[in-house]
Amino acid sequence: MKITGKELMEIGYAEGKALGVALTLLEKEYAGTQQSEQLTILKDVLANPEAYAGHAKLSALAKELLTPVDDTIALLPEGKPYTTYGAEAIEQGAKDQMNVAVKLPVAVAGALMPDAHQGYGLPIGGVLATRNAVIPYGVGVDIGCRMCLTLYDLPVSMLDENKTALKKMLMNNTMFGTATFKYTKDHEIFARKEFEDIRIVKDLKDRAWKQIGSSGGGNHFVEFGEVNITSAINQFNVNPGRYLALLSHSGSRGLGATIAGHYTRIAMDVCKLPQEAKHLAWLDLDTEAGQEYWLAMNLAGDYASACHHQIHERMAVGLRATPLAMIENHHNFAWKEKDADGNEVIVHRKGATPAGKGVLGIIPGSMATPGFIVMGKGVSTSINSASHGAGRLMSRTKAKQSILQGQVDAMLKDAGVELIGAGLDEAPMAYKNIHEVMKSQEELVEVMGTFMPKIVRMCGDKKFQEAD
């Protein structure tokens, strides 16, 4: 009778390579030794592998025990099938990233939106449904980045006739980049217990207080424009027609960015994946870290919403008017939703607009092209999603190198757009044609109306623009 692997596991050997090495050694080197002594030796090697590193017979086993266990989680050989919308205009890097994402063992389904481009982990424009797992980089760095639109029963002619006053209103009531308000407005979100219960979130409360109501950098904006409603929005009693409107695009500022970084690091520590998938590390929702991230993510989402609401409140005061309707949606977030069979899945939308049946959303174009007010059709192959914009045609670096200010100025003049702030990296020509993108997702959303920007404010912070 020889010692079995099962017996070795009883004395503490884990299933794996070291166990195999031990069994081989017993057979080759210790065949004549009593079993009880064999077990004693192996127990001792396991307890003190360092002591046996130079041992004539046991060094191979000691070396194996001293080698860190390879705890890399393998990707599935075959990824879950997924639908790509507008594939012909999507860069290969984004497709490659999606192909990796659907091979995660926790992946249930995926979809790629027509504005997709390469990001960290999941591509921007990527949608991924998982089982009981949340991927911090599947949500993105700017947790709860979102759109908010208010419609006013005010004459559209104000955009021309009161341009100076509206510009001033934007200058006085919005803050971009590193700028914050001297007098911040309180918000009920600061009473949330997550600010007490979660250490990392607690440490971020002061900065969140300073930044509330402000907008970020990059592609974030607050703009006045003309909305043309073509299909009545019954839930708000908004009839077809032209409306003065305010549209904002911003996220959760330092709060969300720090939460994202913190939990991504934890995820990458506990969930080791092959190199090409390492940024897709997930947190099991049954773990403490997973539950904490879920709460922190939801807080950051609500904070992003609160920032937009304060922006719109300040502007409503400036306009001395009450909005007819407010339409808003996150496009960097994870939601608990049901799949076709009624099972709960975690749907990550990283730069994708929720488009469940009857769900309203905003898909912006660029500073000189229209955005769209849409109603989702609830198409399951897109995991109830649509694009979150036109999508970049070129990187920020390439845009800054190849686009001339004069070209942008001419384009803005043509479109009748007044721009405050923004660098060449946000030039309209750095983006795909929004009309083509909308065509690629006709089956996903119904267009209820358009928004044409007229007075646009973006981040004018030079330091910000020189970065990346």
Add this chain to the structure above:
DNA sequence: ATGTTC
């Protein structure tokens, strides 16, 4: 996206 490099 980001007190823009823990």
